Amino acid sequence: MTGDNRSDLFFLPSWPPMPDVVLWVSLTIVVAGLLGEFVFRRFRLPRVVGYAAVGTIVSALGLGIDGTTLKPSFRLIVDLALALLLFELGSRINLRWLRTNPWLLVTSLAEAALSFAAVHLTLLYFGTEPSVAAAVAAILVATSPAVVMRVASEFDASGQVTERMIVLTGLNTFYAVLASKFVVGWLHAELAGSWFRSIAHPLYLFAGSAIVAALLAFCVSLIARRLDLRNENSALLLLGMILLALSVTKMANLSTLLVPLLAGLMLRNSTERPWIWPRHFGTAGGALVLLLFVITGSVWSVDALMAGAALGAAVIVARFAAKTLATVALGRPSGLSVRQGLALGVALMPISGAALVMMADLQAVYPEFAAKLAGIVFSAVAVLELVGPIAVQAALRYVNEDNIR
Numbered sequence: 001m002t003g004d005n006r007s008d009l010f011f012l013p014s015w016p017p018m019p020d021v022v023l024w025v026s027l028t029i030v031v032a033g034l035l036g037e038f039v040f041r042r043f044r045l046p047r048v049v050g051y052a053a054v055g056t057i058v059s060a061l062g063l064g065i066d067g068t069t070l071k072p073s074f075r076l077i078v079d080l081a082l083a084l085l086l087f088e089l090g091s092r093i094n095l096r097w098l099r100t101n102p103w104l105l106v107t108s109l110a111e112a113a114l115s116f117a118a119v120h121l122t123l124l125y126f127g128t129e130p131s132v133a134a135a136v137a138a139i140l141v142a143t144s145p146a147v148v149m150r151v152a153s154e155f156d157a158s159g160q161v162t163e164r165m166i167v168l169t170g171l172n173t174f175y176a177v178l179a180s181k182f183v184v185g186w187l188h189a190e191l192a193g194s195w196f197r198s199i200a201h202p203l204y205l206f207a208g209s210a211i212v213a214a215l216l217a218f219c220v221s222l223i224a225r226r227l228d229l230r231n232e233n234s235a236l237l238l239l240g241m242i243l244l245a246l247s248v249t250k251m252a253n254l255s256t257l258l259v260p261l262l263a264g265l266m267l268r269n270s271t272e273r274p275w276i277w278p279r280h281f282g283t284a285g286g287a288l289v290l291l292l293f294v295i296t297g298s299v300w301s302v303d304a305l306m307a308g309a310a311l312g313a314a315v316i317v318a319r320f321a322a323k324t325l326a327t328v329a330l331g332r333p334s335g336l337s338v339r340q341g342l343a344l345g346v347a348l349m350p351i352s353g354a355a356l357v358m359m360a361d362l363q364a365v366y367p368e369f370a371a372k373l374a375g376i377v378f379s380a381v382a383v384l385e386l387v388g389p390i391a392v393q394a395a396l397r398y399v400n401e402d403n404i405r
Helices: 021-043 045-061 072-090 095-100 102-125 132-137 145-154 160-191 195-225 234-251 258-269 281-296 302-329 338-347 353-365 369-397
Strands: none
Touching: 021 045, 021 281, 021 302, 045 145, 045 281, 045 369, 072 160, 072 234, 072 258, 072 281, 072 353, 095 102, 095 258, 102 132, 102 160, 102 302, 132 160, 132 353, 132 369, 145 160, 145 281, 145 369, 160 195, 160 234, 160 258, 160 338, 160 353, 160 369, 195 234, 195 258, 234 258, 281 353, 281 369, 302 338, 302 369, 338 369, 353 369
């Protein structure tokens, strides 16, 4: 029998202790939750401002995104949280409204097109490469689904501006993904010299994403016939199905933004029946959404801000002016007053996780090219992650559509 040469105190932990990832995630959730509750109770601001502020602190400590890429562990959380929010967003878009009020669709197309043109021309004016300007413009067409859904839900918002904000956010996210993938197709031809790849890649992505989305919507509708989705346990089943679809989407190299958005859209418009489930799919979804805002709040770094802050500020102003111009100019034909049109333009200001995902997708294909626009995009996200929720709240309050004060 061999002797035991271990110390009599071997069972004690090593010193200094080595915290694992669970500790850091738990600590982040606790601190972000407390700060979010503080800014809500003390200043009546959206809780997500507190969550994003924690991300800013994390980045200042050198623990966040390095300003050039989205780490795989962060990307997983962002994908999971956005899948839930985009599915919920899509399920609130009634396409019949666009048929009965075609000016709403015109407004959607106009604000997206003007946003793209304004950002693109602004960057060209400051000497940015045309391909880089086009890529940034495509990504920044999208309003943040995370900010819009969270603030609207948190303040129990309802009314014309709220509903149009949700519809336009869903549509411009769809346009942004399409535009960004067409930019990738253009890069296939320009950088790789492959016209086949430039056509086949976007077509595969759009068709494949639509098929997975249709399968998810069909499966959810089957379950909904037998279960009450307002029940927490049924909502967990729905959550599992969305995450399963997301896993298939990632394995097939499809769009993690398009699949949940289209699935929710298909589900909503397949029947007159309204779909109701717990907000953000209960506690698990709420924790993912909290971490999403912490991550997107941590996208800045000193180097990234120095490289892209000036251009980031310029495109923020140009984008805001374009969206507001479209919503005010087309507001009256679509049934809005000038006041409501202005509020709608302000509410479309936020940029958040969806922009990070589109950047990450571009980095996966052409990392050297993506590095040229990372500073601009990440700087804009870092600013509007904090300012955007406050802008949405102010816009809804301006037209008396927030019901919690």
